[in-house]
Amino acid sequence: MIAMLRRDLALAFRSGGGFGLSLAFFLIVVMFVPFGVGPDSGVLARIAPGILWIGALLASLLSLDRIFQLDFEDGTLDLLAVSPLPLEGVVAMKALSHWLTTGLPLTLIAPLLGFLLNLPEGAYGWLFVSLLAGSPAFSFLGAFGAAITVGLKRGGLLLSLLVLPLYIPTLIFGSQITTLAVDGLDNATALAATVAISLFTFALVPFAAALALRVNLR
Amino acid sequence: MSIWEYANPTKFMRLTDRVLPVVTVLSVAALLTGLIWGFFFTPDDYKQGSTVKIIFLHVPAAMMAINVWVMMLVTSLVWLIRRHHVSALAAKAAAPIGVTMTLIALFTGAIWGQPMWGTYWAWDPRLTSFMILFVFYLGYIALWSAIEDQDTAADLTSVLCLVGSVFALLSRYAVNFWNQGLHQAASLSLDEGQSIADAFRTPLFVCLAGFTLLFLALVLLRTRTEIRARRISALIARERLA
Numbered sequence: 001m002i003a004m005l006r007r008d009l010a011l012a013f014r015s016g017g018g019f020g021l022s023l024a025f026f027l028i029v030v031m032f033v034p035f036g037v038g039p040d041s042g043v044l045a046r047i048a049p050g051i052l053w054i055g056a057l058l059a060s061l062l063s064l065d066r067i068f069q070l071d072f073e074d075g076t077l078d079l080l081a082v083s084p085l086p087l088e089g090v091v092a093m094k095a096l097s098h099w100l101t102t103g104l105p106l107t108l109i110a111p112l113l114g115f116l117l118n119l120p121e122g123a124y125g126w127l128f129v130s131l132l133a134g135s136p137a138f139s140f141l142g143a144f145g146a147a148i149t150v151g152l153k154r155g156g157l158l159l160s161l162l163v164l165p166l167y168i169p170t171l172i173f174g175s176q177i178t179t180l181a182v183d184g185l186d187n188a189t190a191l192a193a194t195v196a197i198s199l200f201t202f203a204l205v206p207f208a209a210a211l212a213l214r215v216n217l218r
Numbered sequence: 219m220s221i222w223e224y225a226n227p228t229k230f231m232r233l234t235d236r237v238l239p240v241v242t243v244l245s246v247a248a249l250l251t252g253l254i255w256g257f258f259f260t261p262d263d264y265k266q267g268s269t270v271k272i273i274f275l276h277v278p279a280a281m282m283a284i285n286v287w288v289m290m291l292v293t294s295l296v297w298l299i300r301r302h303h304v305s306a307l308a309a310k311a312a313a314p315i316g317v318t319m320t321l322i323a324l325f326t327g328a329i330w331g332q333p334m335w336g337t338y339w340a341w342d343p344r345l346t347s348f349m350i351l352f353v354f355y356l357g358y359i360a361l362w363s364a365i366e367d368q369d370t371a372a373d374l375t376s377v378l379c380l381v382g383s384v385f386a387l388l389s390r391y392a393v394n395f396w397n398q399g400l401h402q403a404a405s406l407s408l409d410e411g412q413s414i415a416d417a418f419r420t421p422l423f424v425c426l427a428g429f430t431l432l433f434l435a436l437v438l439l440r441t442r443t444e445i446r447a448r449r450i451s452a453l454i455a456r457e458r459l460a
Contacts, residue, residue, distance in 0.1 A: 144381060148361065148374050158364050162378065165353045166385045169392040176396060189395070197388070208381050215373040 103135030134174035225302035245431030252424030286316030311440035
């Protein structure tokens, strides 16, 4: 499993394309917001936590179809399916490597982009914590969506239609962590709920995704 | 004699051939009775005036929107566990009905909301939950239409329905946490705590029965169509081989 993870990470880093692109996309989304709503710093500060969350969510959506697509096309996935490693483990490792190459960098860069949106003082730490807690759920739910659409020719748009509704609870609780903290309210419930969703997807989604993969490999 | 006998498409067709006309007539009768009674023979509400009468469309549609999803969840589980094709086809047949019910509930709610709350739309938890349910239906239907092989499609949509149900339910609680609402609490409850007046309740129950029967008639009709379509494609495939 570790070898599998290292292989995926090496592929993601060396093949180029996927890794830096989502960060650039995130930067551009954040840059577009002042163009759209105007440069008023009060307004920007109010909407900054939500914008950063939505930006990170969309940026991690971009690279989802790469999780299984390439391995499906060249037959690696067939070999992995008959290997002694359970397919659930393969899914978990692939989702984990997606998170390490997409969710984690986005989490690290989000507070920096917070400066651009005039994120209120004291919200930087919470933004980082909330994305750290929530972004794994994006990768794991995304792996489920990718597993369902892997056999389709043009699955990209369908993939977002399937996956985005599943992101709703994570987005709600996750962006509330920072928003509540900015308003000086207790955010323990939101933080606990976000962590719970991430752990829940970590534990159960690989089974659903592996089931979908087996159907697609049939 | 068990319900699983009707997993056989031929038996299902024979049974529904007899049941469908009865259900159709009953549903038309119940809907006509309920709606005419509700619209013309109930008093105006002392606060809401005659706008309250849209409840006879709004509440049954909203109830069916949720129940259709539950029915899809059950039939998906039956397909995954027991591999009965009729079950998978029933789930496929039910989804467009469910999405229509969701739309009816959203639109009648908007029309009702304008005179009562002064707005067509508010990000109220119940309204938002229905919007989310609508998106889940769309994804489910889109997946059915995207996959050529019917058995693969049935498998994948069933898995999506299971995972989707968990997250739709989770969204409902998340949305409650996120915003306080304008929408009133449930109008009908079995424990009589807070409920609507008797003058409205009886026609409302007739409407609920009418909508349920209407859904039953539509889903049976659409499942029969799906079974026939499946038979035609099987015949065409056989011709090609011969």
